[in-house]
Amino acid sequence: MTQTSTRHDWTLNEIRAFFDLPFNDLLFQAHSLHRENHNPNEVQISSLLSIKTGACAEDCGYCSQSSHHKTDLERERLLPLEEVIEKAKNAKSNGSSRFCMGAAWRNPTDKNLEKVIQMIQAVKSLGMETCVTLGMLTESQSHRLKEAGLDYYNHNLDTSPEFYGNVITTRTFQDRLDTLNHIRDSGINICSGGILGMGETATDRASMLQQLANLTKHPESVPINMLVQIEGTPLHGAEKIDPIEFVKSIAVARILMPRSQVRLSAGRHEMSDEMQALCFFAGANSIFYGEKLLTTDNCETNSDIELFGRLGIHPSTIEQAEFKAKACRS
């Protein structure tokens, strides 16, 4: 067993060595750490809503919402507050403890930020945790969101610094780190992870996890997405990731960031029940729940409930989720 304390100085070789372990040894190590730090049968569930869809100025090679790609997505302006509240109420009654609102912006204007803040406050008053993902933020915008009571900000590093330019050219890896620093300084919990299956190498996957684990504080939530291939995007047709390699990446994320919530994010739709079960064993302990992600289909809620039943997994309550974020920060 390696060190169980949280470290922020992982070398690439150390991380590569985890990937080189025999599968059973890696999973044993990851699961043991998972048990030391979390209830292994508890999974936090969040629901997603796209509050502003499409026509995004960025050129992220995976994304249906970029104006640089020809996808058949219908663009939508910022949703009215009432519609957002309605969707959040539904998510709450379906058992979600956190409501995550995503906007296809390079960055929000201050005017739009105020509209999103109204949404955050309305969702919070329903008794749910809130998360938003709005693109790059300035220092003052981060403070404004904190002041408004936002719980989490999602801003993914997406991939390794070395592979980044193959996926996105309209912003840099450093831009992402800068926004993460603003969020951290403002005191909002960070949700940051990436996407696997974009044609990156095993070293890129290790390097992305190294970047996340070596942040001054680990993100409280680490979403690991499997690329949802979208027709019309440059990454449509990219070589798919081996499911075993995906499970190993979850295990390594768990070992490097033992107290964080590791979120089994986009791509569950294409995973077998057995693959998801292995991910939960390897240390994944949160998911996006609800029939839609932002613009693409997620797993049917019935099949998630059935899978949870077969695995003896139960969703965490809001109180348990809040306790987790505090424990991760301490």
Ligand code: SAM
């Ligand atoms: N515009 C904001 C941004 O990029 O930060 C927020 C929305 S963006 C859709 C949020 C994250 O979703 C991206 O950073 C990416 O990691 C993930 N994502 C987007 N499209 C995806 C896809 N097709 N497959 C897997 N993950 C995806």
Ligand code: DTB
């Ligand atoms: C994250 O890491 N994954 C979510 C959430 N954060 C915002 C988004 C997944 C999007 C999948 C593609 C789509 O539905 O457009």
Ligand code: SF4
């Ligand atoms: Fe825009 Fe975000 Fe999609 Fe990139 S991932 S194109 S920033 S919505």
